[in-house]
Structures are given as structure tokens and as C-alpha cells.
Amino acid sequence: MKSCLEIRGLKAAIGGTEILHGLNLSVPKGEVHAIMGKNGSGKSTLAKVMAGHPDYEVTGGDVLLDGNTILGLEPDVRAREGLFLAFQYPSEIPGVTIANFMRAALNARRPEGQEIDAVEYYNELYQKMDLLKIDRSFTSRAVNDGFSGGEKKKNEILQMAMLEPKYAVLDETDSGLDIDALKIVAHGVNSLRGPKMGILVITHYQRLLDYIVPDVVHVMVDGRIVKSGPKELALEMEKKGYDWVENLVAA
């Protein structure tokens, strides 16, 4: 069995429009991959299709988690199987505190009657919050409710740190972060980085990749991966612009 998040010839549509046109990508455990691509090229679509968003229809291909298909599973089952998505636009959940939300999410991963101990839970939560320099008063605030853009993004990484997924997809987690917050978030992600986790980072900016250094960079154009390479590819992209890749494809 291969330990990787593998996407094979994935085709997906929304509202009858095909957005992903046969996408191939493989993120082995222990590696960090980055996807760069223009607005509207289908990056978030890919993330949501993997997570099982009900609005998207998969019309071809497969998504495998450590060799097993996850297509057809409910979103929560995929999550418990170890797939995490840091949303580009995280939802606000009024009335549900971060503390209760995370505790419910952790308990959902444990057998009934073996709920996480409260003391153990808060130790864990505070430790992860300290790592991400999130004020402890946030535990009693409703999830993302009234959070600033940057606070929402930090909160996504806090959840990732708490849930310890096998594979994490970070969709533009850098957007909306000031430079200090960017460093803190990158530090958080780097501390989770290791042989047990595969990470796929979606971004527009080379800047993030200075802090979270990827093993492989992929370029996405119009629902396909058109070029993959070492981290230097990101620099080249930034210098030459998307036109350069698009011309490569056309050629």
C-alpha cells in the first residue's frame, strides 16, 4: 500500500460546468507540495471535491487516501479517515465555541464512551494555541464569528494542529495574513510537518513558500496540473508570470 494522497485523472463539475479536466497529483506522506495557479483555475474546486462538498459532481477519475478511494464517502467520514482542509473562506458558526467545537471533533474520532478527558483536552488546546500565538480568550468565542480575516486563517491551522490529520490541504491560508502572522502560521505548519503527514499548500505567492519550503511545486492551469518541479519553480513562476506556463501548455 502506498502512503500518499493520490489524485488520478480527476474530472469534476459544478452546476453542469466541468472545472477539473483530468487532474493528476500525488502527495506522499512526509512531503509538502505546493499548487500555484491563476484565479479561477480550479484550486479550491480541487480542495472541495477531495473533501466531498455536495455541490460538486465527480465525473471521472479517483481520489485515494493511502491506496483507498474516498470518493463516495460522506465528508465527515473522509475527515475522520485523516483528510483535513483549511478553507480559503472558513464558515462562521454562531453559538458554537471553539472549545466545544474542537472537543466534539476530537470525540467524533473516538469510540463512544471514551470521550477525551477535559484536563487533557485543555492542556492540548492551550499548548497549540500558544504555538500559534492565539489568545486563550478565543476558546470561548464562537467559531470564526466576527473573527478578522487573519484570525480565521490562524484558527484553521489551530484546528489542523488539534486534529493531526494524515493529509492536509491548505487553501490560500496565507491570504489576509500580515507578515508576523504569516511567520507564526508557517512556524505552526512547519512544526506539524514530519513523516506522518502529507501537506498540500495552495497559494498565489512565493512569499509563503519562503517560510514553508515545499518539496515539489505544481502549476495548475484550467483544471489540470501542467508543470511540476522543485521549489525553484515557484521563483521562476513569479519572475515569468502565468503567461509563461500557459504558453508552455499551448506549445
Place this chain on the structure above:
Amino acid sequence: MSETNTLEKPDLKIDQDEGNFSYPEDYAFDAGTGLTEKTIDYICEAKEDPDWVREFRKKALKVFKDKPLPTHWASKDLENIHFDDFRYYLSKGAKPKRTWDEVPDDVKRTFERLGIPEKERAFLAGVEAQFDSEAAYSNIKKAVAEQGVIFVGSREGLKDHPEIFRKWFGKVIPTADNKFSALNSAVFSGGSFIYVPKGVKVKHPLQAYFRINAENFGQFERTLIIVDEGAELTYMEGCTAPKFDSVTLHSAVVELVAMKGAKLQYITVQNWSPNVFNLVTKRGLAHEESEIKWIDCNIGSRLTMKYPGVILKGRKARGEVLSIALANSGQHQDTGAKMIHAADETTSNIISKSISIGSGRATYRGLVHIPRHLKGCKNNTECDALLINTESRTDTYPAIVTRGEGNSVQHEASVSKVSAEQIFYMQQRGLTEGQAMSLSVNGFVNDLVRQFPMEYSVELKRLIDLEMEGSVG
């Protein structure tokens, strides 16, 4: 659905309709189908009613037949109630048993499945368990009875304690209050009669449990509670019924009286099956410096119409309604509160939270009345609605009528939504759709539930979880 998914959700399908079971019928008394004078005579004989009660019932029947349905302001769904198709009295005998061992097996098993004897042992001062028209079991702890507290059914109340019963019966809610109070007055059976003597503070709650077992049946319990000067009581009621294809009717009348300085808390946990029309009239009369608090939680039913009220009759009396209504797809919760200020310096507080899911519909109807001549009265009204998925609707009719200066009224309302996108977000963290909805609903009602007694908030959370699991398509 995938195999993993099925394995992830073990017994929930069995649990989700926990009240949905019934035992074969075996009744000693059955008034038959339909409602005429003859039905009333049958009920009177079965219950060995005194003559004044027979007269009271017959007058009420006339009022009921003459009054039109309130469809001009309420739901047209009321027109789907065919009064001639119900059975109005079913019992195995009018006298309740004092020990569970004497209760007929099927009835005993029903209440055991609902956990009643267990709760009685754990934290209650007394229990009455009604099965269709009559209480099958009724008992009060010896120590509480020795303080002079009376806790019996309406039948024993009117027979054995007429001096207290007749003084208040039908006085807080007159027969002609509305069509359904008239119906109840005609055919009432069961319910509780409670008297707490001066200065007696009952530590643990008294509980009544109302169970409907039969099909095409109407349950009409009648409750009268009098808490004398300086006394205190908490009363809880729970209700369930099995799910039938046909309509079930539940139409209770509950009258509360708090004498000077008394405190009375009335808590309802209602979990009706979706074929029940639940049309209930509840009102309290609060004398000087007394306090009446309704905690009213409505889960289930096809249509619930219920607006607990307090008449603030004495100076400095206080009335409160804290209510939660959960309208799942296909259900309509039309609930609210009435506060009638009738003395100076009276205060009232209404907090209503409603949740509508799918095609479920929640309506808040309030009435706060403060006449011109009164001074120093206060009302606070808060109505919050939560909509889960887009088809849900909610309506608020606060109707606050204040006249005169020196009285203060405060009103706040809010509507929040849980969208499919929010549910997806929560599912992405590993919560099932049902758990995600439960969490949102519990989060929404949490600040209110914190004010409820512990046992009750646990029960409520459990019911919400079950209801949410059941609402997942």
C-alpha cells in the same frame, strides 16, 4: 452509503424515535368514537364524577360546539382535525396504583422504557404517570406528603379536596377562553392536582408523565397547582406518543396559582411524534410578590399552539417564560407567551428561542399588556430564531401593548442561519451531519438552557441530539 459510513453510525436508527412504540390495546373503559352528550355521560360514569362536574362538562361541550376554530389568525391546518374521528376516553380503570408492582405489565413496561421509575428514585419528590386517559401510577414520597403536600390526579382532587379545588378550578382559564380550553373542560381526565401548604418548600421536583398509547385518541389532562403563601414548588411534565398514520390530539389545560410570596416553576419537556396536534392552554395567576416561571420546551408534534401566560395580579409579582421550540421538517411550532400586568411594580421576562429545520416552521406570538393606570412595571422580551437550511421560515408577532408612563418595555429579536456551507465546514472536521446540526442547535439554546435545572438540561440536550440525528435525510 459506503460500508465505513454504516459502521460509523451504529444504533442511531433504533434510538431516534425512542417514544415510537405501542402495546396492543386492552381497555376496561372506552367511550367510543366521536363527541356527544352521551360521551360526556359515559366519562362521568366511568370516573364517578359528582353532579357539579357533569354539569360543568356539559356546559363546556356546548361552548366548544359553538366556538369557531381560530383559523383567522392561526394555522389552517386546524381544519384537518376531525373531532368526530377521535376517541375521548380510554382507560384500564380510573384509580392509579401506588406501587409500580401493581401497575399492569404493558403499562409498566412502557414507563420503564421511558425511564420514569429510574428518575423517580434518582431525584423526584413524586411521580404521576398517565397512560391515555388516566394515571396508571401516582405516588408522592412519604416525607413530602407528611408536610401536607397534596399530589393527586384531577379526579381525586375534585372529590377529596373540593374546598381547595373548586375555589380555583376554571378560574385562571375559564371554559370559554378558547375552543380548546372548552374542549378540555368538557372531556378532561387525568392531569395533576397539587396543593403546597403555606411556607412549605418542596426540595425536589414533582413530575408527571403523559403517555399516549392508543390510535385515533385524544388526551385531555387537566392540571391545577396551588402554591400557598411563601411556599415553593418545581413541577415537571414530560410527554410522548407513538407515531401513527392517523392524527392524535393532545389538548391540556394547566392552571397555576401562586399565593403571596410563593414561587412556582413549571417545566415541560415535550417530545411528541409528528402526527400529534398539540393545542394546550397554560396560565398562571401570580399574587403579591410571588413568582411564576414557565420553562417550556417543545420538540416534535405536527402542530403545537401554546402560549403560556402569567396574570400578574399582586404588587411586585414576577412572571417569566423561557421557551424553546424546535420545528423539524413538516412541523409547525406556533408558540409564545402572554404577560398580563394587573398591579404596580410587576415584572415579566420572556425569552423565546426557536429552531426551524428544512420545511419546519416556527412562529412566535407574544402579548404583553400593561394598562395605563399602573406604575413601575417592567417587561423584557427576547425572541431569537435559528434557521437550518433555506426553506425554513420563522415569524414573530411580539404584540406589546403598553400604555402609560413609568413602565418600561424592552424588546429584542434576532434571526441567525445555519447554511449547507456551515454544515459542510463542520462535517469537514469529522462531525456527522446530525452532530453538526445538534452542535449548532445546542450552541444556540445554550445560554438559556444554563438557567434550567441540571436534570432537565441533560434530558433536553439528549432529545435535541436524537431529533437532529433523525432529521438527517
